Amino acid sequence: MGGPHGPKPVEKAINFGPSLKRLIGRLAPERSIVIFVLFLATVGVTLGVVGPKVLGWGTDVVFDGVLGTMMAQMAPGASKGQIVEGLRARGDNTLADLLANSNAQPGVGIDFERLGWILVGALALYVFSAAMVWLQAYLLNDVVQRTVYRMRRDVQAKLNRLPLRYFDNQPRGELLSRVTNDIDNVSQSMQQTLTQLINSLLTLIGVLLMMTLISPVLTLVALISIPISMAVTVAIGKRSQVLFAQTWKSTGELNAHIEEAFTGHALVKVFGRQREVEQVFDDRNSELYKASFGSQFVSGIIMPAMMFIGNLNYVAIAVLGALRILSGAMTVGDVQAFIQYSRQFTQPLTQVASMANLLQSGVASAERVFEVLDEEEQVMEGLAETNQTKGHVRFESVDFAYDPTKPLITDLSLDVRPGQTVAIVGPTGAGKTTLVNLVMRFYELDGGRITLDGVDISTVPRRSLRSNIGMVLQDAWLFGGTIRDNIAYGRPEATEDEIHAAARATYVDRFVHQLPDGYDTVIDEEGSNISAGEKQLITIARAFLSDPALLILDEATSSVDTRTEALVQHAMSALRQDRTSFVIAHRLSTIRDADVILVMEAGHIVEQGTHSELLAAEGAYARLYQSQFSAPVS
Known part of the structure; x- marks a missing residue:
């Protein structure tokens, strides 16, 4: 399954930097809100960062009170200086330095009033910090969802501007995966990473500043972990980037196969190809499993590695901090605050590392979406109009x-006068359907031009051009909705009487009344609740109702039975009155009354004329006619 237009293999790893920059650039319309979010994040993080320092003051109050009580017990009535001198005289310099550099006074215990105010202040800081962070996350979530909304809208608009040639070369499942799965993954990745990323970076800056103010020496020790962490993250990230790109490629391939297999489920059953289909599914499912497992496993190594480095850093700071307390260089509160800061310092690094897999996955999906947005669009629309088309x-x-x-098709010239019915016949691949696709501007010409009422159609907006053309394809297309809605699809403003008149003219009315809900019968997405012939009749009624100046019928009666075909032929004759018609047919019996019959072979018109003229010529048309009816040409 998959055919010649299957997905191409990934040739290189994801272009992470430019794609991330482009993804962030899509936040530009929300610039004012993003700035306000950054302000809230800065205030919230600042309040949170100040918290450990305030708690350190509380620790100092408790510690000084304990030391004051201890000094009173050691030497009742002695001053602090006398106690310190006595300790030095006994050779206990460590305890002497500790008491000398503290704010403790003999006999003065814990100041619970001051301690209470400090704790209340710390609580207020943390409450306001949490409120700021919550509001920031709420606003940023709104920003992300609007950004993804615009991305979906842009992709939808882009698909409408892409030429049909693009869709011919894209498996539908792969394209659907880009439009749905990849955009959803971008949304989840941005939503989960942006808030944490902003808070982590601001926390990193704030904590680093507070650490430097408390102890530059210990700060240098803490900073040693940064280059080590970055080296580990980059080394693991490079490997996981490739695996995430492969994951979403494999997802698209699997979706393409599933969509193809389910669409052609009946054929798979008829030809007994279930095992082959299952084998392809198993192979692609296995590829997706390996890529998904590998990407998650490799990127998952980052967080434990960062935690390990952070723990080593924590131990080093705790040991050095204890030594500086004993030497009197720092207070217990400052060391406690610094240890908290050291944990806060490694936490943002760990969070950024843990977000690496989400970020890489999201950027990989974004790049796949950007590939669609960067596809070459159709030729620019012209400005001419075709309001009063003669055909x-x-x-x-x-x-x-x-x-x-x-x-x-090479050097093809043809003149179709208004009101003529032109039938196009020929072997498969001769260019019959291509000819009418060029009239519709589904494809652009490589050379020459096509004019409608003397106006080059390449200068006419496609919407204006196609509004004058009705088309009934060999494969009937209906959407999920009522029969009434499907008939009125090309002319939504049509009245109920006009819809019924079109249905009667094309014999849709005959079978609609046999359905439980009549014209309100809902057709499912596959159209499985009505027959193939009935679906074709509805598409013919749709064209009839639109009342086009130019009519294209591409094997329009191929799905109806012989009796219904005869009825539809009468309807088609009425529909073709006073309008130019192109009729592609393999059943030559259906085009005997055409004004001109074109016989195409390999993109060239090899014969043209009426039915009787071409039979008399005993050429290509006569051979086709004879092969169908197996009777002497007369």
Whole structure:
């Protein structure tokens, strides 16, 4: 399964930097809110960062009170200086330095009033900090969702501007995966990483500043972990980038296969290809499993590695801090605050590392979405209009090829007068459907031009051009909705009487009344609750109701039975009155009354004329006619 247009293998790893920059750039319309979010984050993080220092003051109050009580017990009535001198005289310099550099006084215990105010202040800081962070997260979530909303809208608009050639070369499942799964993954990644990323960076800056103010020496020790952490993150990240890109590629391939297999489920059953389909599914599912497991496993190593480095850093700071307390260089409160800061310092690094897998996955998906947005669009719209179309179509030296190396139509010229019915016949691959696709501007010409009433159609907006054309394809297309909605699809403003008139003219009315809900019968997405012939009749009624100036029928009766075909032919004759019609047919019996019959072979018109003229010529048309009816040509 998959065919010649299957997904191409990934040739290189994700271009992480430019794609991340472009993704962040999509936040530009929310610039004012993002600035306010940064302000809230700065205030919230600042209040949170000051908290450990305030708690350190509380620790000093408790510690000084304990020392004051201890000094009173050691030497009742002695001053602090006398106690310190006595300790030095006994050789206990460590305890002497500790008492000398403290604010403790003999006989003065813990100041609970001051301690209470400090704790209340710390609580207020943390409450306001939490409120700021919550409000920041709320606003940022709104920003992310609006950004993703615009991304979905841009992708949808882009798909409408892409040429049909692009969709011919894209498996539908792969394209659906980019439009749905990848955009959803971008949304989740941005939502989960942006808030933490902003808070982590601001916390890192604030904590580093507070650590430097408390002890530059211990700060240098803490900073040793940064280059080690960065080296570990970069080394692991490079490997996981490749695996995340492969994960989303494999997801698209698997979706493409599933969509194809389920769409052609009946054929798979008929030809007994279940095992082959299951094998392809198993292979692609296995590839997705390996890529997903590998990406998550490799990126998951980052966080434990960062925690290990952080713990080593914590031990080093605790030991050095204890030594500085004993030497009197720092207070217990300052060391306690610094240890808290050291944990806060490594925590942002750990969080950023843990977000690496989400960020890489999101950027990998964003790059796949950007690939769609960067596709070359259709040729720019012209400015001419075709309001009063008569239906005079001319092909002037037209050249066209799906593949530049394999020309399909070369130097084709044709003049179709208003009101004529032109039938196009020929073997498969002769270019019959391509001819009418060029009239619709589904593809652009490689050379020559096509005019409608003397106006080059390349200068006419596609919407204006196609509003004058009705088309019934070989494969009937219906959407999930009522039969009434499907008939009125090309003309939503049509009245109930006009819809019923179109249904009666195309014999839809005959079977609609046999359905439980009549015209309100809801057709499911696959159209499985009505027959193939009934679906085709509804599409013909749709074209009838739109009342086009130019009509294109591509094997429009291929799905109806012989009796219904005869009825539809009468309806088609009425529909073709006073309008130019192109009829592609393999059943030659359906185009005997055409004004002109074109016989195409390999992109060239090899014969043209009426039915009787072409039979008399005993050429390509006569051979086709004879092969169908197995009777002598007369």
